[in-house]
Amino acid sequence: MTAATSISVRDLTLNFGAVSVLKTLNLDVAEGEFIVLLGPSGCGKSTLLNCLAGLLDPSDGQIWIKGQNVTWAEPSERGIGMVFQSYALYPQMTVRGNLSFGLKNAKMPQPEIEKRVARAAEILQIGPLLDRKPAALSGGQRQRVAIGRALVRDVDVFLFDEPLSNLDAKLRSELRVEIKRLHSRLKNTMVYVTHDQIEALTLADRIAVMRGGIIQQLAAPQEIYNRPTNLFVAGFIGSPSMNFLNGATVDGGRAFDFGGLRVDLSGYDGGAVGAREKAILGLRPEHLTITDTAEPGRTIPAIVEIDEPMGADSLVWLKSGDATISVRVPVERRPVHGAPVHLRVDIPKASIFDARTEQRI
Amino acid sequence: MADITSQIPASARTGATAIGSGPRGPKPRRRLSPGNIMLYGTLFVVSVYYLLPLWVMVMTSLKGMPEIRMGNIFAPPVEVTFQPWVKAWSEACTGLNCDGLSRGFWNSVKILIPSVFFSIIIASINGYALVNWRFKGSDVFFTILIFGSFIPYQIMLYPIVILLREMGIYGTLWGLVLVHTIFGMPILTLLFRNYFSSLPEELFKAARVDGAGFWGIYFRIMLPMSLPIFVVAIILQVTGIWNDFLFGVVYTKPELYPMTVQLNNIVNSVQGVKEYNVNMAATLLTGLVPLIVYFASGKLFVRGIAAGAVKG
Amino acid sequence: MAGTPRRMRPLRNIYAKIAAIPMVLTALVVFVGGTLWTVTYSFTNSKLLPKLNFVGLDQYERLWSNSLWLTSIQNLMIFGILSAVLTITMGFLLAVLMDQKIRFEDTFRTIMLYPFALSFVVTGLVWQWLLNPDLGIQEFVRGLGFATFEFDPLSNPDTVLYGLLIAGLWQGTGFVMCIMLAGLRGIDEDIWKAVRVDGIPRWKTYIFVVIPMMRPVFITTLVLVASGIIRLYDLVVAQTSGGPGNASQVPAMYVYRYMFTAQNLGQGFAASTMMLLSVLIVLIPWAYLEFGGKKNG
Structure with missing residues (x-):
């Protein structure tokens, strides 16, 4: 593990009863790298992300983030922010409440909270929405707020769980560009789960194509496209297909x-x-x-x-x-x-x- | 509330049932077709069957005894009197005392409030833990609970007597509160479990990433999102506990009998002349609380009873 | 494995485990423990106090030779079968009527369901009064000129069960109607479009398409109705007090009598164990059907 390694997954295994969802999986993510976990549903990509977040306990193996073994740490102690497919905004709180909930839980002083919320609102251009409730927002606005909730935590690692799947095609491509812009501005490590290969090919520094709880190929998008390591990757990537x-x-x-x-x-x-x-x-x-x-x-x-x-x-x-x-x-x-x-x-x-x-x- | 519920899936808002979603049957026919006359005629006759007892209760309770003996049971009173109501409330005799139903009413209130409170709090936490914080064996306990709700109460009556006696609360209101909390647990836990599992799981995950713990998520995220289901649970428990008879008889002393037991003792204790008007006034008085809850709650009541039925 | 040690397993989710204590105690101590306790003591000759003095099946032999128990069981069987068949049939028919896009659906439903909100004691007492031979329905009809009209079920040991049945149906049918209506509304709307395209008459659709699709709803309803019937107690106490004579006794009353007034605990335990057994006969096949095939029900 070099100093520039942000996330390191070692021999991660997860079994649900007799079903093995992740099979001694290894993955190293460099600092500032944008990794996309890509695969069909049931391939284990979301499971892996949930393990990284600490929302699922692995059966075996370790997870290191920033040189810390966080395998058994609480999600909030891992220095991660997470963005969900369904946005998962707290419906009874305003946008401001949503953004500051985590910071309040961390007992952060109020002025610092306000500063961070203001910064996130500026970056994501959601300033005018701060006092609205989620139900009064459009899908795209909700997803911005959801990204903002990860942003205010000021963490090194962002986890995205199919964040654009609930949006229509036009909004999806807009937010895709925005996420890319965000990454080039913040230079955080990002792990991004999707089943959409366009998202994967456009966003990723490296793509991990998964199937059956195993990473089939981990490489740069062009490499994966041009030199798929096996029949599955070849057939999965590319539309119309090979x-x-x-x-x-x-x-x-x-x-x-x-x-x-x-x-x-x-x-x-x-x-x-x-x-x-x-x-x-x-x-x-x-x-x-x-x-x-x-x-x-x-x-x-x-x-x-x-x-x-x-x-x-x-x-x-x-x-x-x-x-x-x-x-x-x-x-x-x-x-x-x-x-x-x-x-x-x-x-x-x-x-x-x-x-x-x-x-x- | 509108903005709270709008994010909750439709299935959660309408309960497991779709009664709120409007009729789905075949196309409506023209008005006044023979079929329609049959349809509404049948429904009208059925409605009369359902409404007659209520009508008779009210009418009888407003008549004097001479008029009851003379007239027919369905006729409205010639001379309206509220005397039977007064007597039922404050003077009617059970085998033991003659201070009417008021004592039973207040006993029932004293039983009802803590029972509803504790049973709902505990069951909602159960449901929340079962959905979001599953631990080894949690589903086993839940299964036992659900099966337990089908076991005849009779088989658990006596062991609970012993349990309450050991705890020193046999024959007290608190003993009965505990019993109601226990026996309300299966259906309410099911209700809350089904509701919480219909909420998006990602909300729970987001709160964990935000550093909220077991209680933080329960009080700050889940509770504010679940007000409708709490109302359903309250309706279910208020009517259920108010209407209880068996536990009241078994686990309290005569001076602490709830209203239903008191009512039965007033009406069915054979002492002198039967005063049917007083009896009906007493019956109505006892039925009043659940009826008010029922008519005030409308579709939420339906949702409450269907919640237990659909995935029992 | 290197690195920081695993957090100790029992300490994970510690608050969830603490919060679940009431549920665990209820499930294990009251439901499982209480049931096992009663079953165990049903093999003893406990009288006033429970004593572990085992006498084998004595209590059961006495139970099944007691005419009061036999009457109770017989009553419950007759009442139960009639009540289950009638509430479910009528509930379904009413639900079908309610599903014809009628106006005032809410009003009709409110009217049919309100008895369900009432206590069985209230129901029993109202119908006791309505069925009063001297002043109730019988007298009313006679007053209309039918001098020989007879409608006095509660005074006659042969008909008292039907008197209870009328009251029971009045209270319970609305509930079944609501469940059935929910079931009908749960049927895919496209089915109705498909049968209209196929030109299948409506009554045929209900019999050959809708009812088979609603099989799970019928089964669940039957289980709910049946487990309620076995517990039947308050209604009988209020409406007939088990009379005339012992003509309308039911098992739950038998249990109560032996446990709390006749001071023959062993008999009460044996009787309640028999009640449990009858529930299991209903419950186990249902649980098998409902949860048997799939893993997580």
Whole structure:
């Protein structure tokens, strides 16, 4: 553990009865880092966050925050602030009451409380709302107050539990930017739970993709996007999602063969491929281009089935052999239905997985 | 209150039931269709069946005995008299004394207030602990409590006599208060548990991050959010305890008998001529407290009784 | 494991545990302890005071050869079955009527439910008066010209139970109606749209769609009604005092008599244990149905 480590989770295990929710999980978060815990529901991401907050007792393992072992400390003693999905504002208190409740519990002198509330209100631009009750606020305003409640605590670590999930799409993107701005201004350590990959990709310094109580991959967003460590991460990240072609690597790993169609693997950005009887070629829709001319080894033949225009782009679904492949093309270059075309494969950006271990090669 | 309740989920506000949500049946038919006449006719006849006893009680209590013997039971009084009410309140005789129902009324009040207070405080804390501070075995105790509420009281009557005797409060009002607190606990704990578990759990978590402890969260967060359910609990307990008969007979002495027991002794003690008007005045007087609570509380009463029913 | 020691387990949630003491004591001492105590002493020959002088099943043999007990049980069975069937049927029918988007729903509900707010003693005494043969309903109808009209259930040992039943229904049906109405309102609105699209008549919808969907509500209601019936006491004491003769005695009165006036505790304990047994017969299948399949009920 270096001095710059803010949070350190060691061998954290949590069992609910016979169900193991977190499995000897390890995670180090650097000071000032923005970590996003991403995964489908039930993957343990919220559980991990609740353990960090001290709202759940782990079965085993330790949690260190700022060099202190806080595994058994009360939530309020951990130097954390937390923002919840449902905002969790105290309905009977005004905004000011909500912001100062924690400080009053900590027996902080009144002038200091006022100073901090004023500062938080200034940062979040909720000054005019201070004397209102939560019920009189809009969803976005409520979430600002909820962030403010973490802010006044003047702590090093912020925990966000799906804070934007209850907001509509427009507000969500606005507050997303605001949270990013907040982070660059305050430089706190932030741990942010979400199931929304856009939030994860836009906000995170590093993303921890979780499944089944295990961190599948912990890396920078681009790394996760470009070089997913396994089939699950590859399929979970990216929208529209990655195409998976089932086949085999042949010629000692120099080519990929699926249903008699061949793709040359030279230029693959990964380890030595080798010959495998069962392999999966993962191609993101934007890493394929539609052309009219066949280039042996670089293109595969396909037939256009349907297309889904999505504004600037269009997602075209094609049939190639037995496989269905989606390709993202600019909307003005949509091909004709039923037309036989060729797909050029951008192998340097592709991923190859071992079908048995599901790991990236 | 509006702003408090607006954050509470709808299911919590209307209780487990949806009686407040309005009729859901098929489309209304045209007025005065044959079906409608049948429907309202039936409801009218049913209403008469329900209202007649109340009507008869009131009418009888306002008549003199000669008129009762002459006239019919449903007829309104020719000559209104409040004498039966006065007599029922202050002069009617039980087997033991002749100071009317007033003694029972005040006994009931003295039993009611502390019983309602303690049973609700304890049960609300139980419910809160069961939802937010679960500890090993807490659900087991709750299950025992719920099953206990179905056990016939008769089987626990005598052990409680011994318990109260050992504590030196057998035959006192405080003994009865304790009994009401004990037997009110299952239904009220269930009521509060269901209510608190309908509140967002994140509110509790936020308060813990804010450094509030067990009592801090209970008094500063939960209590202010739960006023409606406290009103439901009060309604439930006031009517329940006021109407109790068995515990009053078993655990108090005759001079401390609650109103229901006193009423029964006045009406059913055979001494000389039966004064039906006095009896009905006494019956009405005894029923008055729960009736007032009932008519004043409206849908909250419904919510109270349904709370126990839906997830019993 | 390195680092600071684990906070000691018993000390976590210490306030919650302290606050739960009344609940724990009630559950363990009164409910479990009291029940076990009574069951244990029902095997003794305790008279005025409880004594641990075991006599096996003597008390039960005496109980089941006591005609008063047999009458009580028989009365409870007849009253119970009729009362359960009628309150639930009538309660459901009334709930269906109330669910027809009627006007004045609140008024009708208030009228049907108010008896439930009253004490059984009040109910018993009112109906005692209404059923008074010389001045009550019978006399009223005779006064209308039907000189031979007979409606005097309380004076006749064969009919006294029906007199109690009328009062019991008056008090309890509104309650069942309210639960049933809540159940009806809990049914998905889309069901009504679906059956309208399918053109299924309303009465058929109730019988073949709504009632099966409300099965849990019916079961819960039955359990509530049944456990109330077994406790039946105040109503009988007030309305008939168990008479005429012993024609309307019920088990709860038997228990009270032997425990507190006849000074034969063992008999009272045995009788109350039998009451417990009858509740368990109702309760255990229900608990099995309700909580059996899933883990956390």
